[in-house]
Amino acid sequence: MIPGPSPRLSxxxxxFLADESRWVFQRRTKRIMVPASRTQICxxxxxxxxxxxxxAGGTYVWQLHTALESELGADVHYLVPDLPSNVLAxxxxxxxxxxxxxxxxxxxxxxLALKVYNFVRxxxxxxxxxxxxxxxxxxxxxxxAIREADVLDFQWSSWARLIGLRRLGRGATTVVTxxxxxxxxxxxxxxxxxxxxxxxxxxxxxxxxxxxxxxxxRRADHVIVFSEKDRALLxxxxxxxxxxxxxxxLADSGAAGAAVSSxxxxxxxxxxxxxxxxxxxxWFIESCWPSIRSAVPEARLRVAGAGMSDELRSRxxxxxxxxxxxxxDDLNEVYEDVCVAVIPLLSGAGxxxxxxxxxxxxxxxxxxxxxxxxxxxxxxxxxxxxxxxxFSAAVADALLExxxxxxRAARSREHARTVFGRESFLGHLRSVYLHEQxxxxxxxxxx
Numbered sequence: 001m002i003p004g005p006s007p008r009l010s011x012x013x014x015x016f017l018a019d020e021s022r023w024v025f026q027r028r029t030k031r032i033m034v035p036a037s038r039t040q041i042c043x044x045x046x047x048x049x050x051x052x053x054x055x056a057g058g059t060y061v062w063q064l065h066t067a068l069e070s071e072l073g074a075d076v077h078y079l080v081p082d083l084p085s086n087v088l089a090x091x092x093x094x095x096x097x098x099x100x101x102x103x104x105x106x107x108x109x110x111x112l113a114l115k116v117y118n119f120v121r122x123x124x125x126x127x128x129x130x131x132x133x134x135x136x137x138x139x140x141x142x143x144x145a146i147r148e149a150d151v152l153d154f155q156w157s158s159w160a161r162l163i164g165l166r167r168l169g170r171g172a173t174t175v176v177t178x179x180x181x182x183x184x185x186x187x188x189x190x191x192x193x194x195x196x197x198x199x200x201x202x203x204x205x206x207x208x209x210x211x212x213x214x215x216x217x218r219r220a221d222h223v224i225v226f227s228e229k230d231r232a233l234l235x236x237x238x239x240x241x242x243x244x245x246x247x248x249x250l251a252d253s254g255a256a257g258a259a260v261s262s263x264x265x266x267x268x269x270x271x272x273x274x275x276x277x278x279x280x281x282x283w284f285i286e287s288c289w290p291s292i293r294s295a296v297p298e299a300r301l302r303v304a305g306a307g308m309s310d311e312l313r314s315r316x317x318x319x320x321x322x323x324x325x326x327x328x329d330d331l332n333e334v335y336e337d338v339c340v341a342v343i344p345l346l347s348g349a350g351x352x353x354x355x356x357x358x359x360x361x362x363x364x365x366x367x368x369x370x371x372x373x374x375x376x377x378x379x380x381x382x383x384x385x386x387x388x389x390x391f392s393a394a395v396a397d398a399l400l401e402x403x404x405x406x407x408r409a410a411r412s413r414e415h416a417r418t419v420f421g422r423e424s425f426l427g428h429l430r431s432v433y434l435h436e437q438x439x440x441x442x443x444x445x446x447x
Contacts, residue, residue, distance in 0.1 A: 039074040039434055042149035042172075044136070046129065046159055048078060048086040051094035054306040054327050055271040056353035057179045060226075060248050061155055064177075065096050067249070067422075067429055074433065076153075077145055081132045102142055103131035110135075123201060124208050126182050128161040136165055143168050151175060151433055154220075157182045161212055163219050175432055176216050177224040181233045183209040188347055217243070222432045227374030244432060249425035250356045261339040261406075264299045264399045266292070267363075268342050269334055269354050273307030276347045280368075284344040285316070287388035288395065293321060295396035304334045331357065340364045340382060340398040340405065343371030344391065360420055362413035364405040366394045376419075380412040 047058045049065040068074040078099035080086050089095050103110060110131045117130040136142045146152065146168045153175045154160040160176040186206030193199040213234055217223060223243045225231050231243050268284065270277035281303065292299055303316060306327035316322045328334050335341075341358035345368055355375045358365050364382040368391070372384045382405050383394025398405040418424070430436040 039150050040148060041068060041074050041076040041151040041153055041433065042145050043076055043078050043153040043155065044146075044159055044162055044165065045078060045080055045153070045155035046083075047155070048080045048089040048099055049096045050089045050092040052092055052329060053089070055274070057156065059353060060177075060179065063249050063425075064429070067426055068433060069096075071426060072429060072434060074151075077149075079132075079136065079142055079145060081129055100142065100145065102139070103129065103135040109138075123204050125205055126158045126161070126209055126212070128158050133162055136162065146172075153177070153433075155179070157209070157212065157216075160216055160220075163216060166219075173221045173433075173435070174219070175222045175224065176220040178213075178216075178230065178234070179226070181213065181225070181230050183213055184233055185209075185347070192347065224432065229374040244428060246425065246428040246432075247420045248353060248356065249422040250353060250360055250420045261337050262402055263337045263339055264296055265302055265338050266299060266340055266342055266395060266399070267302045267304065267334065267338045267358070268344070269303075269331075269357070270305045271307050272305055272309070272312065276345050276370075277305070277307075278309075278312065280344040280346055280371075282312070283346060283388075284342060284391075285319070285322070288342075288344065288392040289321075291389070291392035292395050292399070295392075296399045299396075299399055302334070302338065304328055335361055335363060338363055339402055340366060340395055342391075342395060343367035345371040346386070356416070356420055359409075359412055359416045362406065362409045364398045364402075364409045366391060366398065376412065376416060379408075380416065382408065 045061060047053065047061050049058070049062045051062060053059055053062055065076060068076050076096065076098065078096055079102050080099060082101040082104045086101060090099070090101070103113075105111075105114075113131040113134050117127060120127045120130075136146070146165055147170060149169060149172045151173045152166055152169055154163060155177050157178050157180070160178065163174060163176065166172065166174050183206055186202050186209050190199055190202035190206055193202055217234065217240055221242060223234070223240075224246050225234065225243060226245070226247055228245055231245050232238075234240075235243055268281055270281065272278050272281065285301070289301060299321065301322045302325065303322060304325040304327075308324075308326070313324060316324055325334065335358065338358070341354075341363050343352060343355045343365060345352065347370060352371055352375065355365065355367060355371055359376065359380055365380070366383040366385075367381055368386050369384060372378075372381060378384055382398045383391065385391045385394065
């Protein structure tokens with residue numbers, strides 16, 4: 001028996017539990033003893049949390065998982081789609097211990113739902129994964145996981161559209177995390193579209209995302225965003241008090257600031273399966289890198305991150321001034337001896353973790369307006385510009401005068417560490433997920 005309060009029995013079947021060095025599957029006939037005092041969270045998300053995740057959103061989900069389970073004492077069970085990325089994640093020894101893979105391929109229902117999903121996605125990029133939606137509604141085991149939860153957690157705007165599943169719960173608190181405000185992306189893509197067909201496509205996507213966001217505001221108990229900018233986009237009249245700004249905990253409390261580097265190394269870190277990262281990198285190497293190399297001939301560009309196409313990789317490998325690292329387990333290796341980090345994004349939405357990371361490390365950053373939005377003030381940066389000449393000049397200045405650039409970056413780091421620190425993050429989570437009074441409560445906005 002588990003000491004303490006009388007335990008309650010979890011009838012959720014199909015839960016993976018860590019058992020020493022191996023993984024055991026609890027059959028439907030077995031029951032798992034869970035202390036009644038531990039908050040039970042069911043997270044419906046496209047990503048199974050694990051330490052080696054290769055993109056920013058997954059990094060947040062992993063940080064959230066470790067905070068809730070290891071530091072705040074909650075039990076989190078994940079319902080994630082049976083996709084190759086999650087199957088691969090389940091083989092990583094660091095992955096979340098309690099999860100189910102839903103929407104397994106093979107049935108006629110799955111095939112039809114997948115066809116409909118792929119069709120609708122052409123006009124609505126944020127449509128929820130329909131095979132998962134059907135499976136979650138129809139499978140008794142998944143319904144049981146939802147029904148027994150104290151908190152239902154939805155990650156990403158597309159999966160937040162599954163919020164109707166809360167009807168299966170017994171008064172569970174509903175938490176939605178919007179990793180970005182997708183209506184902003186739709187509006188930007190519409191305004192930048194060249195053809196009439198593209199403008200129409202993105203206009204429909206924008207209007208659909210806007211309607212979805214307003215629906216979520218009405219139905220969720222808590223809506224989490226990562227910046228004040230995103231809160232203002234969701235709630236321009238400031239009438240919703242349940243929108244919470246929770247900056248991601250990217251500042252390592254024990255880490256020292258970066259030392260001044262004279263290596264003339266420029267870093268771009270990103271997940272290049274995302275179009276905004278890929279397009280930003282191409283813009284930088286075509287429009288900025290030649291000018292930077294002209295001003296600083298010894299400059300080198302370090303490109304790190306997974307998801308790069310073979311075509312783009314071959315193109316970059318042909319330039320001897322560019323070093324391709326691919327995916328790197330340890331970010332400390334990526335940032336080692338970097339003189340300036342660049343965030344050359346021209347599209348996208350939400351807080352860019354790739355912007356926060358170098359700032360909290362005390363490394364000079366040059367960004368476009370999109371790359372910098374939602375992260376600090378203009379004086380946090382060595383330069384912010386969408387003009388290739390100004391962007392290039394800011395990078396060259398940081399390379400030629402590293403002492404001054406790192407001095408500014410050190411000041412920015414001190415401010416950033418208070419915003420993106422872990423203690424602040426934990427305080428917010430206690431309030432939202434555990435209903436505890438937090439010392440980091442924000443002032444109410446409207447009613």
